[in-house]
Amino acid sequence: MTTIAVVEGDGIGREVVPAAVTVLSTINPDWEWVPVEVGYARWQRTGSSLTSSDLAVMKEVDAVLFGAITTPPGGEYPSVILQIRKALDLYANIRPVRAPGVDLVTVRENTEGLYSGIEWEEEDRACSVRVVSKKGTRRIAARAATLARERNGHLTIGHKANVLRSDQLFLSLCTAVADEYQIPHTTRLIDALCLDVLLHPEAYDVIVTTNLFGDILSDVTGYLAGGLGMLPSANLGDRHALFEPVHGSAPDIAGTGRANPIAAIESGAMMLNHLGYPEQADLIEAAIQAVMLAGIKTPDIGGSADTRTVTRAICRALQSP
Amino acid sequence: MTTIAVVEGDGIGREVVPAAVTVLSTINPDWEWVPVEVGYARWQRTGSSLTSSDLAVMKEVDAVLFGAITTPPGGEYPSVILQIRKALDLYANIRPVRAPGVDLVTVRENTEGLYSGIEWEEEDRACSVRVVSKKGTRRIAARAATLARERNGHLTIGHKANVLRSDQLFLSLCTAVADEYQIPHTTRLIDALCLDVLLHPEAYDVIVTTNLFGDILSDVTGYLAGGLGMLPSANLGDRHALFEPVHGSAPDIAGTGRANPIAAIESGAMMLNHLGYPEQADLIEAAIQAVMLAGIKTPDIGGSADTRTVTRAICRALQSP
Ligand SMILES: CC(C)[C@H](C(=O)O)[C@@H](O)C(=O)O
Ligand SMILES: CC(C)[C@H](C(=O)O)[C@@H](O)C(=O)O
Numbered sequence: 001m002t003t004i005a006v007v008e009g010d011g012i013g014r015e016v017v018p019a020a021v022t023v024l025s026t027i028n029p030d031w032e033w034v035p036v037e038v039g040y041a042r043w044q045r046t047g048s049s050l051t052s053s054d055l056a057v058m059k060e061v062d063a064v065l066f067g068a069i070t071t072p073p074g075g076e077y078p079s080v081i082l083q084i085r086k087a088l089d090l091y092a093n094i095r096p097v098r099a100p101g102v103d104l105v106t107v108r109e110n111t112e113g114l115y116s117g118i119e120w121e122e123e124d125r126a127c128s129v130r131v132v133s134k135k136g137t138r139r140i141a142a143r144a145a146t147l148a149r150e151r152n153g154h155l156t157i158g159h160k161a162n163v164l165r166s167d168q169l170f171l172s173l174c175t176a177v178a179d180e181y182q183i184p185h186t187t188r189l190i191d192a193l194c195l196d197v198l199l200h201p202e203a204y205d206v207i208v209t210t211n212l213f214g215d216i217l218s219d220v221t222g223y224l225a226g227g228l229g230m231l232p233s234a235n236l237g238d239r240h241a242l243f244e245p246v247h248g249s250a251p252d253i254a255g256t257g258r259a260n261p262i263a264a265i266e267s268g269a270m271m272l273n274h275l276g277y278p279e280q281a282d283l284i285e286a287a288i289q290a291v292m293l294a295g296i297k298t299p300d301i302g303g304s305a306d307t308r309t310v311t312r313a314i315c316r317a318l319q320s321p
Numbered sequence: 322m323t324t325i326a327v328v329e330g331d332g333i334g335r336e337v338v339p340a341a342v343t344v345l346s347t348i349n350p351d352w353e354w355v356p357v358e359v360g361y362a363r364w365q366r367t368g369s370s371l372t373s374s375d376l377a378v379m380k381e382v383d384a385v386l387f388g389a390i391t392t393p394p395g396g397e398y399p400s401v402i403l404q405i406r407k408a409l410d411l412y413a414n415i416r417p418v419r420a421p422g423v424d425l426v427t428v429r430e431n432t433e434g435l436y437s438g439i440e441w442e443e444e445d446r447a448c449s450v451r452v453v454s455k456k457g458t459r460r461i462a463a464r465a466a467t468l469a470r471e472r473n474g475h476l477t478i479g480h481k482a483n484v485l486r487s488d489q490l491f492l493s494l495c496t497a498v499a500d501e502y503q504i505p506h507t508t509r510l511i512d513a514l515c516l517d518v519l520l521h522p523e524a525y526d527v528i529v530t531t532n533l534f535g536d537i538l539s540d541v542t543g544y545l546a547g548g549l550g551m552l553p554s555a556n557l558g559d560r561h562a563l564f565e566p567v568h569g570s571a572p573d574i575a576g577t578g579r580a581n582p583i584a585a586i587e588s589g590a591m592m593l594n595h596l597g598y599p600e601q602a603d604l605i606e607a608a609i610q611a612v613m614l615a616g617i618k619t620p621d622i623g624g625s626a627d628t629r630t631v632t633r634a635i636c637r638a639l640q641s642p
Contacts, residue, residue: 114451114485119487124456125452126489128451128486128487129448129451130435130450131448132446132448133445160435162400163400163435165447166447167449169442169446190537194537195548195549198519198541199548212481212484215512219513223519
C-alpha cells in the first residue's frame, strides 16, 4: 500500500494541503495518509518545530506532501523545510511552469550553495559561504540532463561564472555532464537569464542552476504562470521525495478562503507521476485545465471563487470528465 | 571646466557611448571629453585591459561615462567594471526604471556581498564568501534612505534573512538607518520581491539590496521597461562617479546598427543631474519621450530605426523642443 506523509504546516498550508488530499483521494481512494504536525503551531505548543521522529516518519513513507511553514523572523527556530531537505538529502528541486507558450522547468540544486549553513560573524561584518561541490554539481546536472532527455528538450545552465569562481566549477561540470548525456545545452548569466526568461520563455526548456539562484529564478518564472498560486514543485533525492507548492504560508490571507489550491494540487499530480501513476496525473492536469477554462478561479489569478469551490470543481471534473 | 572620461569599451559600447556624447554635446558643448581605452580590444593589442594610469585618469575627472566591456570567458583578465568599481570605491549602484505606472529605483550595494573576491578551491569543492560589513551596509542604506527622502518616497529592503545570517545583519542595519532617517520602509525576501515587483510595480519606490541580488533584481525590473536597452545606471562613491547603461557589450549585434542608445543617453542624463544640471537632464528626458512617442525606436523595443537615427532624432528634439 502507498503511504503518504501529510505535512499541512502553517497558514494556508492547512487549506491547500487538505484540498490536494481531497483531489488525490478522488483518484486513489486507498492510499494511507499519515499526518505529521511540524512548524510554528507545534513550536508554540511544544517548543519544538521538528523532531527526529518526524523525520523518521518522512523517511519511511513513499512520499511527503508538504504545505508551507512559517519561519519566525526572530530566528526562534531554523527553517523547517530546509532542515527536511538536508535530512532527506532532497538534492533536486524541480519547479515546472506551464502556461500558453511556456513549458519550462527550473532544476534547482537544493542542498548547498548559499544554503551551506557555513556562516560566521566577525566584529565588523557577517559572512556566508557559498559552497559548490563536485559531487553536488554532478548529481544535479545529471538530474537535469535526464529530465531534458525525457522531454526531448535542451538544457540551459544558469550561472555567474564571470564573477564567482564557485560558478566556474558549476559551469564546467554541468557542461561536461550535458556533453556526456549528449543533451543540447547553452549557458546564461543568471542576471540576464532572469530577464530573458520573461522576454523569451519559449526559448527555455530545462534550466539547471545553484540553490539561491534557483530560488529566485523559479519565483521570476512564476510571473509567466500568473503568480505563485499556480506553481508546484518536487524535492527529490535518491531515496526520498517531497512535494510542495512553491508559495509560502501566506499568513495575510490564511483563513479567508482566498488561497489558491492549484499549486498544492499540481504538486499532488507531480507526486502521482513520481509514484508511477502518470495517467492519473494527466487526469488531474486535465481537470485543472477544465476548471480554469470554466473561469472557476481564486482571486490571485483573476477569479472570485474560494479554495473549496475550486477544489470541488476539480473533483467534479475528475468524476465526470 | 567639466571634464568627463569616456570609456567606450567593447562591442556596442563603441556605438552607444558616442551617441550619448553627441546628445550631451548638443546641450553642453564646452565639456572636455577625455577618451580612455580599456577592455578587450586593448587587451588583445597590448596584453593589458586596465592600468593604474587609466584608473588615475578616472579619479581625476568629474565623472566617467562608461559603455560596456567584454570579459573573456576563459578568465584571461578579471572584469574591468568590477575593478573600476572597487578602485574608485563606487559603492552605490543606482538603477532607476521608469515606464507607464512604474517609477522605481534599485539601490544596489556595489563593493561587497558575493563580489568580495574571497574565494578558494578545495579538492572536491569551490567556495565564495558573501561578505556583509557594517560599514558597507550603513553607507548603502544611508544612500537609499536619502534618495527615498528626496523622492518623498519609501524604502523596500530586499534580503534573504530567513536563510542567510549575513542578511540578518543587512536587514537589521538597513532597518535602523531607515528608522533614523524616518523613511517609511518595508522588508521583502528577495525571491518574493523579484516576482512581486513584476506583479505590483506601483508598490515600489526605492529598493535597497546587496550586490548580487541587486544585479539580478535590476535585470528583472528591466522587463517593466521593455528590456535592457532602456536602463541607465549610476555608480556612485563619496568622491567619484561613473555612469553606464545596465546592458553589456552585446557582441552579437555589435556593428549592425541595432544597438539601442537610450540606456547610454539616459546614463548621460543621470550624469547631468549628478553634476548639477537637472534642467538639462530633464530636457534630455523630454526629448527621449518625444522620440519614443514618434515611434523612432530600435528593434529591441519594437521599432525599426537604427542607433544613429534614434540619436539624431533626440538631438533634433533637443534643438527644437
Ligand atoms: C522558505 C524558504 C527557506 C524557501 C527557500 O529559500 O528555499 C522558499 O523560498 C522556497 O523557495 O522553497
Ligand atoms: C559585467 C558584470 C560583472 C556586471 C555585474 O555583475 O555587476 C553586470 O552584470 C552589471 O550588472 O553591471
